[in-house]
Amino acid sequence: MVQxxxxxxxxxxxAKIDKEEGLRLYEDMVLGRYFEDKCAEMYYRxxxxxxxxxxxxxEAVSSGVIKSMRPDDFVCSTYRDHVxxxxxxxxxxxxxxxLFGKETGCSKGRGGxxxxxxxxxxxxxxxxxxxxxxxxALGAAFQSRYRRDALGDASADQVTAAFFGDGTTNNxxxxxxxxxxxxxxxxxxxxxxxxxxxxGMAHERASSQTEIYRKASVFGMPGYEVDxxxxxxxxxxxxxxxxxxRAGEGPTLIECLTxxxxxxxxxxxxxxxxxxxxxxxxxxxxxxxxxxxLIEQNLADDAELKAIKKRIEVHVEDAVKFAESSPEPSxxxxxxxxxxxx
Amino acid sequence: MAETLLFNALREAVDEEMGRDETVxxxxxxxxxxxxxxxxxxxxxxxxxxxxxxDTPIAxxxxxGMAVGAAMTGLRPIVEGMNMGFLLLxxxxxxxxxxxxxxxxGGNYHIPMVIRGPGGVGRQLxxxxxxxxxxxxxxxxxxxxxACSTPYNAKGLLKSAIRDKNPVLFFEHVLLxxxxxxxxxxxxxxxxxxxDVVRPGKDVTILTYSRMRHHVLQAVKGIEAQGFDxxxxxxxxxxxxxxDTIGESIRKTHxxxxxxxxMRTGGIAAEIIASINDRFFDELDAPVMRLSSQDIPTxxxxxxxxxxxxxxxxxxxxxxxxxxxxx
Numbered sequence: 001m002v003q004x005x006x007x008x009x010x011x012x013x014x015a016k017i018d019k020e021e022g023l024r025l026y027e028d029m030v031l032g033r034y035f036e037d038k039c040a041e042m043y044y045r046x047x048x049x050x051x052x053x054x055x056x057x058x059e060a061v062s063s064g065v066i067k068s069m070r071p072d073d074f075v076c077s078t079y080r081d082h083v084x085x086x087x088x089x090x091x092x093x094x095x096x097x098x099l100f101g102k103e104t105g106c107s108k109g110r111g112g113x114x115x116x117x118x119x120x121x122x123x124x125x126x127x128x129x130x131x132x133x134x135x136x137a138l139g140a141a142f143q144s145r146y147r148r149d150a151l152g153d154a155s156a157d158q159v160t161a162a163f164f165g166d167g168t169t170n171n172x173x174x175x176x177x178x179x180x181x182x183x184x185x186x187x188x189x190x191x192x193x194x195x196x197x198x199x200g201m202a203h204e205r206a207s208s209q210t211e212i213y214r215k216a217s218v219f220g221m222p223g224y225e226v227d228x229x230x231x232x233x234x235x236x237x238x239x240x241x242x243x244x245x246r247a248g249e250g251p252t253l254i255e256c257l258t259x260x261x262x263x264x265x266x267x268x269x270x271x272x273x274x275x276x277x278x279x280x281x282x283x284x285x286x287x288x289x290x291x292x293x294l295i296e297q298n299l300a301d302d303a304e305l306k307a308i309k310k311r312i313e314v315h316v317e318d319a320v321k322f323a324e325s326s327p328e329p330s331x332x333x334x335x336x337x338x339x340x341x342x
Numbered sequence: 343m344a345e346t347l348l349f350n351a352l353r354e355a356v357d358e359e360m361g362r363d364e365t366v367x368x369x370x371x372x373x374x375x376x377x378x379x380x381x382x383x384x385x386x387x388x389x390x391x392x393x394x395x396x397d398t399p400i401a402x403x404x405x406x407g408m409a410v411g412a413a414m415t416g417l418r419p420i421v422e423g424m425n426m427g428f429l430l431l432x433x434x435x436x437x438x439x440x441x442x443x444x445x446x447x448g449g450n451y452h453i454p455m456v457i458r459g460p461g462g463v464g465r466q467l468x469x470x471x472x473x474x475x476x477x478x479x480x481x482x483x484x485x486x487x488x489a490c491s492t493p494y495n496a497k498g499l500l501k502s503a504i505r506d507k508n509p510v511l512f513f514e515h516v517l518l519x520x521x522x523x524x525x526x527x528x529x530x531x532x533x534x535x536x537x538d539v540v541r542p543g544k545d546v547t548i549l550t551y552s553r554m555r556h557h558v559l560q561a562v563k564g565i566e567a568q569g570f571d572x573x574x575x576x577x578x579x580x581x582x583x584x585x586d587t588i589g590e591s592i593r594k595t596h597x598x599x600x601x602x603x604x605m606r607t608g609g610i611a612a613e614i615i616a617s618i619n620d621r622f623f624d625e626l627d628a629p630v631m632r633l634s635s636q637d638i639p640t641x642x643x644x645x646x647x648x649x650x651x652x653x654x655x656x657x658x659x660x661x662x663x664x665x666x667x668x669x
Binding site: 074109110117124127128136142149150177337340 | 364367391393398399401403404406407408409410411412413414415416417419434438439443445446448449450451453454483484507508
C-alpha cells in the first residue's frame with residue numbers, strides 16, 4: 001500500500017473572499033454537482049447514451065480555476081467536460097440538450113458527452129482522446145501571444161486553461177506542450193486533475209514520479225501542488241497563475257489533488273478502489289467544505305445556502321425539460337458541418 | 343513571365359499570402375533559420391519574424407495540434423511536414439481534430455489550415471521517407487487533399503489552400519521541386535477542386551496525379567506512335583475527386599486507366615474505380631485498369647525501388663492492351 005500523499009496545508013485566511021465571490025463559487029460547484037447527479041439519473045433512465053464521465057468530487061477544480069479567469073479567456077477540456085462547460089458559462093440547457101443528442105445542444109447533438117464545444121464561450125472543446133486537447137489549448141495560447149507580439153494588439157491578453165487528468169501526464173503530448181509553452185512563454189495554465197486513477201490504473205502504478213507538479217521544474221516552469229478539494233486553495237493558485245500568464249510571464253503547471261466520487265464513467269463497475277479510500281475522500285467533499293467555510297466566516301447562513309441549492313435544483317430540472325422538449329437534428333442536415341459554411 | 347522553380351513558386355505563394363493576410367503563419371521543423379528542408383520558406387523568417395515563421399521542436403503531433411488550436415481561434419497556420427511521412431506521428435491531430443472537429447462541434451469551429459510538404463517516392467530514401475500518405479488520409483472526413491505537379495499549379499493551388507476555410511493536406515513531390523516553368527507576373531489562383539485536362543484526346547482517359555503526371559506525359563509519345571489519342575487528366579484534388587471532369591472524359595473515351603504512385607491496396611485508384619463503377623458504368627467499354635506502386639515497403643536499392651513504382655513503358659503497354667482488347 002502506497003502511503004497517501006500529505007496534502008499541502010492551506011491558510012484559508014490568506015485568501016480573502018467576499019460574500020458575492022464566495023456564493024458565486026459555491027453556486028457554480030452546486031450546479032456542477034446537481035447537473036452530474038441528474039445526468040446519472042437520465043443515463044439510467046435511457047435518456048442519454050454512450051460513455052458518460054461524471055465530475056462529482058472534482059468541482060473545486062473547475063470552479064476554482066475557471067471562475068478565476070475572464071469570460072474571454074479560453075478553456076480546453078477532456079471527455080469529462082460537462083462541468084468545465086458549465087463553469088465556462090455554457091448554459092445548462094445547452095449542455096443537457098447535447099447529452100440528449102438534440103439540435104439545441106451546444107454541439108448541435110453531433111458531439112455528445114465527450115465533445116462539448118462553444119465558440120461563444122471560448123470553450124475549445126471536450127477532447128475524447130488522452131492528451132489531444134493540450135496541443136489545441138497551446139494553439140489558443142499561441143494565438144494570444146501572436147496577436148500581441150506579432151500583430152501588435154496590446155489588448156490580446158487572453159489566457160488559456162488546459163484541463164487533464166493524472167493519466168495524461170505520462171503521454172508525450174503533455175511533455176511536448178510543457179516544453180513549447182515554457183520555450184515561447186505562452187499564456188497557459190496546465191491544470192492536472194489528479195484523481196488518483198486512470199480508469200483502473202492507479203497513479204502510482206503508472207508514474208515513476210507521482211508528484212506531477214514537480215515535472216514543471218525541468219522546463220523551468222512554476223509547478224504547484226494544491227488541495228483540489230478546496231475551491232479557495234485552487235482559486236488562490238489559479239489567480240496567481242492567470243496573473244503571470246496575462247502579464248506575459250509564461251505558463252504554470254497546477255496539480256490539483258482530487259477524487260472522483262463515481263466510477264470512471266457510468267459504464268465502469270468501479271471494483272478496484274477501496275471503500276476506505278472512497279470514504280476518506282468523501283469526507284473532504286468540496287461542497288460541504290465550502291458550506292462550512294461560508295457559515296464560519298459569516299458570509300452566508302444556512303437558509304441562503306438552502307435557497308441556492310433549491311434554485312439550482314429547479315435550474316437543472318428546467319434543463320432536462322428543455323432537452324426533452326427540444327427537436328432532434330434533422331436527417332436532412334446529416335452532412336452539414338463537415339466543411340465550413342460561407 | 344518569370345522562369346520559376348517549383349519550390350520557389352511555393353515560396354512565392356506563402357510569401358504573397360503572408361503579406362496579404364497577417365493571420366497567416368508558418369509552423370514546423372526548420373522552417374525559420376534553416377529556410378525549410380526544401381527551401382520553401384527561405385528568407386521568410388528574416389522578413390516576417392520568429393512568430394510568423396515558427397521553428398518548432400521535433401514534436402509533430404503537438405505542433406500540428408497547436409496549429410489546430412490556432413486555426414480554431416482565428417489564425418491561418420501553414421504546417422510544414424519536413425517530410426510528409428513524419429505526419430504519421432500527427433495522425434491523431436490531423437484525423438480527429440483537423441478533420442472531424444468542425445463536424446463534431448456542430449459547426450462551432452472551422453479549421454482553416456494547410457498541412458504541406460514533400461511526399462512520394464524519392465531517390466533511394468528508404469521506406470519511411472518514401473510514403474504516399476494521401477492514400478492513408480483519404481478516408482478522413484472533413485479533409486481536403488490536393489497534390490500539385492507543376493510550378494504553375496503549385497503556386498496557384500497553395501494560395502487557394504491558404505485562403506480555404508477548411509483543413510487542406512497539400513502534397514508536393516520530393517522529386518518535382520526543381521521543375522521550371524514560366525509563371526505569370528500577375529497574381530493568380532488555381533481552384534482546389536478542379537482536375538486539369540493536361541492533354542485532350544479521344545481514345546482513352548488516363549487519370550493521374552503528382553509525379554506520375556510526368557511519367558504519363560513521357561508515355562504519351564509511345565502511345566501516339568501506336569496510333570492512339572489519349573486524354574491525360576491530372577486529378578489535382580484527391581479529396582474530393584472531380585467526377586464532373588472525369589465523367590465528361592469517360593463519355594468521350596469510354597475507357598479509363600489510372601496511374602498512381604500510392605500502393606495498390608486501398609489506394610486513390612481503388613476509390614476512383616469504385617466510384618466510376620457507381621456513376622459511369624454504362625459508359626465503360628472495358629474494366630477500368632489501374633497502374634499502382636506495389637504493395638511493399640519501398641526498398642533502398644535503386645533497381646528494386648524503380649521496380650516498385652510505375653514506369654512510362656508500363657503505361658504505354660497498358661494503353662496498348664486496353665485498346666486492342668476485344669470488347
